[in-house]
Amino acid sequence: MSRQLPVFPAQPTLYPLPGFAAIQLSGAERVKFLQGQVTCDVAALSTGSQTLGGHCDPKGKLWSDFRLLVQEESLLLLLRRSALARQLPELKKFAVFSKVEIAEAPHTLCGLAGAGSDGWVAGQFGLADTGLIPGGMAVRLEADRWLLVSDALPAMALPEGDEAQWLGFEILAGLPHIEAAHQGEYIPQMINLQALGGISFSKGCYMGQETVARAKYRGANNRALFLLEGTASGAVEAGAPLEIQLGENWRRSGVVLNVWQQGESLLVSAVLPKDTEADATFRLKDDDASALCLRPLPYALID
Template sequence: MMNERLLFPSEPSVYHLNDIAVIRLEGPDAIKYLHGQVTCDVTALAPGQSTLGAHCTPKGKVLAIFRLVRREQDLLLIYKKELTDIQLAEFKKYAVFSKVSITDISEQYHVTGIAGTGTDNWLNNTVHGNANEIKLQVAADRWLMLSEKQPPLTLSLPEQPAADWYGLDILDGIPQLSKRTQAEFIPQALNLQALHAISFTKGCYTGQEIIARAKYRGANNRALFILQGHSAKPVTTDTVLERQIGEQWRGTGTILDVWQKQEQVLLSVVLASDTQHDSLFRVENDPDTNFTIIPLPYPLD
């Protein structure tokens, strides 16, 4: 069995995340407008607080999963750059009716991950020169940091590959969408309710009716699972998985994200929510690969 701490450094380490977008919302209606667009409760955040959330289509399908930061004068959304074309177009569609401006300010910020044993203490005891740094805790000893590019950020820490940061996301059960999986799943199929990214008491927002129906009428039959295993060949989000049923193998699930180092593989996969945890998986028609389910770090409803 793969060591679940396989990717976790023994000391605070830095990951340069160049594929992250930073979107700013500002104006008198910014909070009200965003509150009516996304799954999380924007009005419940005080300045300096953050939360996970999702922006969905009217049919309740997730366009982007983001981290939201409320500041004194504006709101920041942090998520994968490759999602911005479709997501921002949808976001701005109704903004013309509100006093809010929505701007991609990614070029103004460095986005870095910091993780490793002792990171919480290191951040608490380290004073940085940039007053505009934003620190967001992802998990124990794991943080995202936003810092304005001027003055440049300098961290005297060992560097780790950005791919390993997303491997840690897989182990933490945090889904990452790509263009391929954009607008494919409702939030509950990505376990966002377990990550406190959905408010079921906030009132109306885009896609809310379908998302609420999935909760109260049991309309969702999929969930995010973590798979670990081995493959001598590269595994990608386009790879087709099969699950063993008796003596047969049948196609199953959608791979959201992959971490692979040599033959060791971690997968974030959307499967039928009733999938048995002792199920066996492989790459389509490849008996030399094998994957099993490992426990999520949080309970599901």
């Protein structure tokens, strides 16, 4: 059976994203507080800008990755909803010492993708790149692909797509999303946050910084995020173990992070050893009929 990949729409298409959530930080010390908690340089961002980042435990393992949006009166962290239940209390833990309020945001999150989407956003919001919109922000992820976040999104007469398809676009872009199954498992470099601009190595202290710095300056990290495509005979979920072929044998190599699946066609991101060979062959541990190979990342891996 021939493999398929997520198909980019021929026209602007709206993707409701119920599987994502937003955490809102408000209060006079919101920037100062978050600066001491996360991997990205919050203080360097201006209103209407955004960045990727991560929030770690004291050992440098991720509670979640996120996309940070800077609004006029608040900060928004966008993350997978399954990670929210553990992430939100961990973020609130030290907030009692700062003038900051933290809660799940009431914002609507939608993806927009398809040929002509850049022009549609320009006509609707007057933006050519990431910026503020009424009640929130529009984030330009790549050509003709946007993230719309607002508590006052207008009605949009556009065809609707499926969130699973949107996750396929995210995987193709090499963007990681920590689910509940992965919390406390990976340091930020294992999901390529350093290659995506989500780690500042020059900002002040933050939770887990020693581990993150050690991974960079002492070569203490030997894993990275990779993309794989192929086929599977059954449904695949985040956390599914992968095996690599070594001669006539198979050995466990990593686990699935995010999944796009259509029929037998499969596209996944996975955390694997950094020295994995480009021509390596993989299968799902519990699916002997599955077969996957590496797909090039759309960006260069850096330490």
